Amino acid sequence: MRRSKLGLPALGLWSVVLLAGCSSDAGKNETGGVQAAPHPETVQAPDTTKAPVDSAKTATVAPKADSSAATAPAATKFVVRDEAAQKPGAILPHKRIIAYYGNPLSKRMGVLGEYAPSKxxxxxxxxxxAWNAADPNTPAQPALHVIVVTAQGSPGKGGKYRLRMSDHVADSVISWAARRNAIVFLDIQIGQSTVQEEIPRLEKWLKLPQVHLGxxxxxxxxxxxxPGRRVGTLDAAEINYATSFLNEMAVKYNLPPKILVIHRFTQRMVTNYKNIQLRPNVQFVMHMDGWGDRVLKKSTYNDYIKKEFVQYTGFKLFYHNDTKKPGWKLYSPEGILALNPKPLYIQYQ
Structure with missing residues (x-):
């Protein structure tokens, strides 16, 4: 079957000064396909912080003949090895995480920053x-997923093609989450840096019981x-550093199990997945990213999440881009629940 592209928004990898933005050409997808149109952005930011660039997702998928309303596939056994699940405070698989994603300094990076906090x-x-109604047996756990290290199209200070947000960004989102007893994910786009360099500086937040990592x-x-000129990649060895760090955090601070979310929409984005090490105090989510029609999103989920199953799975929804073309509709909770395995982490951008 001929492969087709699942369309993506512009990566928007440009430098943005306070309260104004200027766009450059958007990055191509990893196979050199069509470029999405760049768009300018206006950012409300404190004087000490630059606004982040937009992050976007590309996926390569094979269309299937079914739709989101299709019945679940024939039963497949997905054995979840999770020592952490029985520990006090473990979230998975007892609850389904419903997360809002983005950055409060950007209206273009996701719903978290698109609206005022109260709205x-x-x-x-x-x-x-809606999720509690669709699956009353798996209570929905609200979450805010904030990008605290954003990839950049220019080297920036330190030459790492990434911008670290000020502490105010994480602190603000954590305070908003407290209003709903929500958990928080701190997300990193490392550019030419490394996970070993970026993760330890987040310890002051990761030592909090409600804060997790993406x-x-x-x-x-x-x-x-x-960044933006090709799709990056992480190896299992890098992921294992992250799970080891989170496991040590849980032990050091006597915390409930930590959760690690890894985004994925192509096979090359994660290499040597069979070597990913599961830890006794960490719950692992491989999260299906990318936007497009429901048929294509389901295909991406089957190709890169289901076929290379690790522990728990996630599924991403884009309010704007999943509905941008005629006939495209946002996946309903019921449609996602028809997937096998059923995702336990749902992210809205």
Whole structure:
């Protein structure tokens, strides 16, 4: 079957000064396909912080004949090895995480920053209610997933093609989450940096019981590659550093199990997945990223998440880009629940 591209928004990898933005050409997808149109951005940011670039996702998928309303596939056994699941405070698989993603300095990077905090939290409440209605046996756990290290199209200070947000960004999102008893994910796009360099500086937040970690391999660049010009990659060895760090955090601070979310929408984004080490105090989510029609999103999920199953799975929804073409519709909770395995981490951008 001929492969087809799942369309993506512009990566928006440009430098943005306070309260104004200027765009450059958007990056191509990893196979040199069509470029998405760049768009400018206006950012409300404190004087000490630059605004982040937009992050976008590309996926290569094979269309399938079914739709989101299709019945679940024939039963497949997915054995979840999770010593952490029985520990006090473990979230998975007892709850399904419903997360809002983005950065409060950007209206273009996701719903978390698109609206004022009170309105954003009200919208999250609606999604939590919908998921509780769709699957009353798995309570919905609200979450805010904030990008605290953003990939950049220029070297920036330190020459690592990444911008670290000020502490105010993480502190603000954590305070918003407290209003809903929500958990928080700190997401990193490391550019030409490393997980070993970026993760330890997050310890002051990761030592909090409600704060967890996300890593986006799309922006983990190797061999001098520049974010936005190709899709990045993470190896199991790098992921194992992250799970080891989180496991040590849980032990050191006597915390409930930590959760690690890894974004994925191509096979090359994660290499040697069979070597990913599961830890007794960490719960691992391989998260299906990328936007497009429901048929293509389901194909991506089957090709890169289901076929290379690790522990728990996630599924991403884009309010704008999943509905941008005629006939495209946002996946409903019921449609996602028809997938096998059923995702336990749902992210809205």
């Amino acid at each position: 954003m939290l009200s919208k999250l409440d609606e999604e939590v209610k 890593i986006d391999p799309e922006f983990a660049m190797k061999n001098g590659a520049i």
